[in-house]
Each structure stands twice: as C-alpha cells, then as structure tokens.
Amino acid sequence: MLTFLLRRLVSAVSVIFLTLIASFSLFYLAPTDPAGVVCGPRCTPQRLAEIEKTLRVHDPVITQFTGYVKGLFVGRDYTTGGVTQECSAPCLGYSFTLGQPVTKLIANALPVTVSIVLGAAFFYLLIGIMAGTLSARVRGTMLDRVVVAGTLTLSSIPYFVVALISALFVAGVILPGSEWVPITENPLGWAGGLLAAWVTLGIVNAASYTRYTRASMIESLGEDYVRTARAKGISEKRVVYRHGLRAAVTPVATIFGLDLAGQLAGAVFTETIFGLPGLGRLTIQAFSQYDLPVLMATVLIGAVALVTMNLIVDIVYSILDPRVRLR
Amino acid sequence: MIEEVESTPAVVTKRGPIKVSRDRSKRGERQAGEAPYLLVKDLVVEFPTADGTVRAVQGLSYSLSLGRTLAIVGESGSGKSVSSMAIMGLHDPKSTRISGSIRLGEREIVNMPQESMRKHRGAGAAMIFQDPQSSLHPYFTIGNQIVEAYRAHHNVSKRAARERAVDMLGRVGIPHPRRRLDDYPHQFSGGMRQRAMIAMSLVNDPKLLIADEPTTALDVTVQAQILDLIVDLQQDFGSAVLFITHDLGVVAELADDVLVMYAGRAVEYGTVNDVLGKPLHPYTWGLLESIPAVSGDPARLHPIPGTPPSLLALPTGCSFHPRCEFRTRVPRDLCRQDLPDLEPRTADTGRMSRCHLREPDRVFETDILPRLP
Numbered sequence: 001m002l003t004f005l006l007r008r009l010v011s012a013v014s015v016i017f018l019t020l021i022a023s024f025s026l027f028y029l030a031p032t033d034p035a036g037v038v039c040g041p042r043c044t045p046q047r048l049a050e051i052e053k054t055l056r057v058h059d060p061v062i063t064q065f066t067g068y069v070k071g072l073f074v075g076r077d078y079t080t081g082g083v084t085q086e087c088s089a090p091c092l093g094y095s096f097t098l099g100q101p102v103t104k105l106i107a108n109a110l111p112v113t114v115s116i117v118l119g120a121a122f123f124y125l126l127i128g129i130m131a132g133t134l135s136a137r138v139r140g141t142m143l144d145r146v147v148v149a150g151t152l153t154l155s156s157i158p159y160f161v162v163a164l165i166s167a168l169f170v171a172g173v174i175l176p177g178s179e180w181v182p183i184t185e186n187p188l189g190w191a192g193g194l195l196a197a198w199v200t201l202g203i204v205n206a207a208s209y210t211r212y213t214r215a216s217m218i219e220s221l222g223e224d225y226v227r228t229a230r231a232k233g234i235s236e237k238r239v240v241y242r243h244g245l246r247a248a249v250t251p252v253a254t255i256f257g258l259d260l261a262g263q264l265a266g267a268v269f270t271e272t273i274f275g276l277p278g279l280g281r282l283t284i285q286a287f288s289q290y291d292l293p294v295l296m297a298t299v300l301i302g303a304v305a306l307v308t309m310n311l312i313v314d315i316v317y318s319i320l321d322p323r324v325r326l327r
Numbered sequence: 328m329i330e331e332v333e334s335t336p337a338v339v340t341k342r343g344p345i346k347v348s349r350d351r352s353k354r355g356e357r358q359a360g361e362a363p364y365l366l367v368k369d370l371v372v373e374f375p376t377a378d379g380t381v382r383a384v385q386g387l388s389y390s391l392s393l394g395r396t397l398a399i400v401g402e403s404g405s406g407k408s409v410s411s412m413a414i415m416g417l418h419d420p421k422s423t424r425i426s427g428s429i430r431l432g433e434r435e436i437v438n439m440p441q442e443s444m445r446k447h448r449g450a451g452a453a454m455i456f457q458d459p460q461s462s463l464h465p466y467f468t469i470g471n472q473i474v475e476a477y478r479a480h481h482n483v484s485k486r487a488a489r490e491r492a493v494d495m496l497g498r499v500g501i502p503h504p505r506r507r508l509d510d511y512p513h514q515f516s517g518g519m520r521q522r523a524m525i526a527m528s529l530v531n532d533p534k535l536l537i538a539d540e541p542t543t544a545l546d547v548t549v550q551a552q553i554l555d556l557i558v559d560l561q562q563d564f565g566s567a568v569l570f571i572t573h574d575l576g577v578v579a580e581l582a583d584d585v586l587v588m589y590a591g592r593a594v595e596y597g598t599v600n601d602v603l604g605k606p607l608h609p610y611t612w613g614l615l616e617s618i619p620a621v622s623g624d625p626a627r628l629h630p631i632p633g634t635p636p637s638l639l640a641l642p643t644g645c646s647f648h649p650r651c652e653f654r655t656r657v658p659r660d661l662c663r664q665d666l667p668d669l670e671p672r673t674a675d676t677g678r679m680s681r682c683h684l685r686e687p688d689r690v691f692e693t694d695i696l697p698r699l700p
Binding site: 223224225227228229230231232233234235236243246247320321322323 | 415417441445446447448449450453454456458461462463464465466475476479480511513524527531
C-alpha cells in the first residue's frame with residue numbers, strides 16, 4: 001500500500017508538471033498580447049514598454065517558466081507602476097485584468113464550485129442509484145421502459161437548455177433564487193442559494209447514473225453468486241441490495257470519480273447560467289479577457305483534480321473489491 | 328460399506344475405467360418401503376419468449392428417498408438443470424410457467440408463496456453449483472457467506488453462527504478452518520472453494536442436496552476428492568442427493584439410481600447397475616459410446632450424430648428420432664409419428680424406458696456392446 005502510494009504520487013506529480021509545461025508553452029506560443037491586454041485600448045508605447053518589462057515578456061521562455069514554478073513554491077513579487085505586489089506561495093501569478101493575485105481568485109471561486117459539485121453529486125447518486133436499481137429489478141416492464149425512455153430523453157437535451165429553463169422557471173419561482181452565500185456565514189442561506197443549481201445538475205446527471213446503475217445491476221443480478229445468495233434463502237431485499245448492488249456500484253464508483261474530477265475543474269454552464277462565482281465562471285471570464293495567469297491556473301487545477309480523483313478511485317476500488325490489491 | 332460388487336458394469340471415463348464400487352443393493356433394501364422425500368410428478372417448466380415457448384421440461388416424474396442418490400444425466404438443454412432449479416424455486420415467476428407437482432416431505436413447492444419459498448430454500452433443499460469461482464460472492468469472506476446462510480434460517484447470534492461455520496468448514500476438510508474463515512473466495516483454491524460451497528449448502532442440514540455438475544469446473548484430481556466428500560457427507564447427514572451430471576463415470580461412482588433426460592423428458596430410469604450395465608434406450612447407448620477411452624483408439628469415439636433439438640420446436644413423435652440410428656427398425660415410421668410412453672420394461676418396479684424399439688436388451692447386446700471399448 002505504501003509503495004503503491006509513493007509510486008502513484010511520483011507519477012501524479014510528473015503528470016501535473018507535464019500539464020504545466022504544456023499549458024505554459026501553449027499560451028506562450030499563442031498569438032496573444034498580454035501586455036497589450038493589461039495596457040488597455042488607449043495605450044501609449046511608453047506605458048506598454050513598462051508593462052512588458054513588468055511582465056518580463058522579453059525574458060527567455062525558460063526564465064519565465066522557472067519564475068512561474070518558483071512562484072508556486074516560494075512566492076514572488078510583481079511590480080507595476082512602482083507599486084510592488086507581494087504574491088506569496090503558492091503563487092499562481094497575478095491577474096492584471098482583475099488586479100488580484102490568481103491564488104486569491106481561485107481561493108474565492110473554489111468553494112463555490114466544490115459546493116455546487118458535491119451537492120449535486122449527492123442528488124444524482126441518490127436518485128441515479130435508486131432509480132437504476134429499481135429499473136433493473138423490474139426489467140422489461142412498463143416502469144422500466146418509462147425510466148429508460150425518460151433518462152434517454154433527459155440525456156439527449158443539451159445541458160445548457162435544461163439549465164436555462166431551470167434558471168428561468170424554477171430558481172426563484174419554485175426553489176429559492178440562486179445566489180452564493182459562504183457556508184461559514186449562513187449554512188441555510190448557502191444551501192438555499194445553491195438548491196436550484198444542485199437540482200438541475202443533479203437531475204441531468206441522475207439520468208446518466210440511472211443508466212449506468214441499471215446496466216451494471218442487470219449484469220450483477222445475472223451473476224452466479226446472486227443465484228447462490230437466493231438459493232441460501234435470504235430475503236429478496238438482501239439478495240438485491242447486499243449481493244447485487246454491492247457488486248454493481250463498483251463500476252459506477254469509477255465513473256463517478258472521473259466525472260467529479262471533470263466537474264471540479266469548473267461547472268461552466270451551471271455557474272454561468274445560475275450566476276454563481278465559481279471556477280467555471282472565472283475561466284469563462286478569463287477566456288474573454290485573455291487573462292493568461294488565470295487560465296493557466298484553471299488548467300493546473302483541472303489536472304490536479306483529475307490525477308487526485310484517479311488515485312482516490314483506485315484506493316476506493318481496492319476497498320470495494322477485495323480482489324484488487326494495490327501494488 | 329465399500330466392497331466390490333460382482334458383475335458391475337465397467338464404464339470408461341477420463342479417469343480410466345471406473346466400476347460401480349459401492350454396494351448399492353444393501354442401501355436400497357434399507358430404504359425400501361420408505362416414503363420418498365422428493366416426489367416430482369408431471370413437472371412442466373416453460374419459458375414464454377418472443378420467439379415462442381421454450382419447453383424446457385415436459386411432464387417429468389420421479390421420486391427420491393432419504394439416503395439415496397439419484398443422478399440426472401443428459402446433454403445441455405435436456406432440462407436437467409431447469410428441473411432442479413424448479414425444486415429450489417429459483418425460476419423467476421414472471422418469466423416462467425411451472426405446472427405439475429414437486430413434493431418435498433409434506434410441502435408442495437409448485438406455486439408456493441414467496442415467503443414460504445424463501446424459508447424452504449437453503450433449509451429444506453440446498454444446492455451446490457457448477458463453478459465455485461463464480462458462485463461465491465467475490466466481495467464477501469467465506470465465513471461471512473456461510474454465517475449469512477445459517478442466520479437466514481436460525482435465529483442465533485453472529486458469534487454462534489461463526490462457530491457453526493468453523494465447524495462446517497472443518498467437516499468438509501478445510502485445514503485450519505478458524506483461520507480460513509475470514510479469507511475471501513479468491514484466496515481459496517478451486518477445490519477448497521467447492522468445499523466451502525458444500526459447507527455453506529449443508530450448514531442448515533437440508534434433507535435434499537442438489538449438486539449441479541459440482542465437479543465440472545474442477546481439475547480431475549480434485550474431482551474425485553469432492554465426489555468422495557459428497558458421498559461421505561451424505562452418509563453423515565442422511566440426506567437425499569440429486570446429482571446432475573453428464574459424466575457417466577461420476578454416475579457410476581456415486582449414484583443409486585439414474586434418470587436419463589432428453590429434450591425435457593425422461594427417456595430412461597433405473598438403478599445405476601441396470602442403466603449403465605443394460606441400458607435400454609438408444610440415447611443412453613449413445614452417451615455410453617461417446618465416452619472417450621484413455622488407452623483406446625481415438626477413431627473408436629462415437630459421438631451421437633446431430634445436435635440436441637431446439638426446445639422452441641421439438642421434433643414430432645419421439646424427440647430423439649432424428650438422431651436415432653435404430654428408428655428404421657421400428658415399423659410404420661412410428662418414431663416420427665408417435666411419442667412413446669415412459670413404460671416399465673421389466674417385471675421389477677422402477678425400470679423404465681421411453682422407446683418404441685422391440686427387445687432393446689437384445690439390440691444392446693448385438694449392436695452396441697461390441698462397439699464399446
């Protein structure tokens with residue numbers, strides 16, 4: 001177990017580092033003009049030169065990269081117009097567009113995204129696994145067909161359409177209006193403000209999870225060991241949930257881990273449509289303003305989330321299935 | 328108990344020639360006159376599908392007393408497993424039509440309410456399956472699975488159930504049972520897994536044990552051990568054993584009586600000595616001929632021509648007639664026209680066969696016996 005963790009940690013760090021290099025070079029090579037963006041439309045050549053100096057755009061690319069990496073671990077300073085901004089570690093750069101260190105922007109946005117994503121996960125796992133199990137048990141009946149057709153319909157409507165409809169007709173009408181209240185300030189307000197986003201993201205994902213669970217459950221209910229369980233004379237409920245579902249959730253857990261990683265990098269549509277200041281909305285804003293430091297930070301967070309969730313999935317897998325040994 | 332019996336039929340199998348080695352006749356006498364524990368009468372099992380009705384079992388009748396072993400023999404699709412699953416009540420009532428009667432002791436299994444059926448499963452009758460690898464749940468320890476089986480029928484503490492599980496694992500010959508209790512199935516070898524499976528099925532002292540090809544998935548050296556174990560345990564527990572197999576060597580080794588099934592019907596029934604020594608049905612002859620001999624000439628292998636019929640559209644008359652080389656000896660194309668009854672063939676009770684052929688014992692001696700190795 002320890003060697004497994006060490007080995008995986010080394011590979012995780014190298015993956016993240018490679019992502020870092022890739023995103024850095026991508027933005028470096030891209031035809032963007034960071035100094036021009038910072039300078040604004042009424043820019044004097046003198047001011048532009050000053051900004052270029054601050055941003056060190058003329059430094060060799062290696063120097064720029066090492067400066068960035070150094071900032072991640074020990075912090076660095078930015079000087080604009082004679083004012084020095086201290087950016088302490090982990091320094092993800094400084095957003096001149098928003099006039100704030102990127103780390104601070106991320107620190108503000110991350111709790112919003114985590115709240116949305118985990119809250120929604122609670123809904124879709126609960127609904128998806130319950131509906132999927134039910135559907136598998138009554139396979140071939142009218143109820144099963146309704147569930148299958150319903151989930152298929154819901155999955156085939158583009159997500160932003162569902163989210164828009166929900167934001168217009170559900171949030172603030174049936175459910176409380178959508179807003180961001182930190183949980184530390186007012187837990188009830190936090191839950192209320194996020195409820196509409198949770199339900200929307202939850203229901204749409206529940207459709208997929210219902211189908212995953214149904215397929216996995218149909219397979220596990222057909223296994224020999226489920227027949228053995230039934231032959232022992234235990235109750236049907238125990239056969240289905242303890243023996244069938246126990247085996248069926250393992251593949252679902254894998255999908256969930258990877259889904260979660262993707263969502264943690266930013267629930268773009270949900271945040272934008274429901275007006276919640278999370279990572280997704282931050283990314284979209286950064287895109288439209290060529291805010292490179294912010295974009296690089298979000299790419300980095302995406303990579304970290306994916307690598308971490310992969311590791312967690314593997315560990316959870318070994319807990320769920322005793323045959324899996326972590327080596 | 329174990330002694331050589333005169334004039335036993337020699338059956339040649341993968342393990343070489345096997346003789347019917349246990350003295351069945353004495354046990355038979357001891358059991359004579361006792362009411363059978365399992366009584367199957369006119370059992371019909373059908374699966375309605377989109378393509379038509381699959382007639383898996385059609386009018387099967389047989390009986391089995393405590394302490395005796397009945398082997399049901401046949402190819403895949405002959406209905407041997409389906410009929411046994413019906414005894415366990417393991418068919419999904421939504422997709423299966425079952426009629427006729429299965430009496431187990433005092434209780435009628437067919438159309439039994441769900442809750443009574445649950446209580447009957449595992450306690451009144453228990454089942455060992457073919458592949459212990461897939462039949463044990465990979466996520467639970469062996470002990471956990473046995474404890475669950477015991478507590479499904481006994482209102483005891485977990486600790487008491489664990490003691491019972493240790494005891495059972497010891498009885499089926501698993502070394503250090505207390506230590507192995509918390510192992511997962513994948514930590515057991517194939518033979519040990521099947522032993523654990525047997526321990527689990529016997530934990531509630533069932534009066535009937537159904538073994539559905541319990542040695543097919545095991546390697547040959549382990550097969551013999553598992554068969555011996557089943558025989559020994561049967562003597563300890565005094566239960567009736569229904570043994571489903573297509574291996575006639577296994578049949579010779581442990582069965583008292585044999586029921587040969589073809590396409591959902593019984594075609595021959597009798598004691599093991601009769602059925603293996605003087606078989607009366609062409610299908611049984613085919614089964615005997617298709618056993619490969621260890622030292623024999625491979626060219627001597629005579630498989631039964633053709634394939635088993637589709638259960639969706641059975642042949643008219645005798646289901647076996649398209650594959651039967653003797654149907655020309657029956658006049659007026661009777662085999663194609665008319666389904667023969669399962670009739671008593673000798674004066675003593677119980678010897679039955681479903682065939683139009685006249686004097687099948689003579690045909691066996693003149694046509695089949697010389698071909699056997």
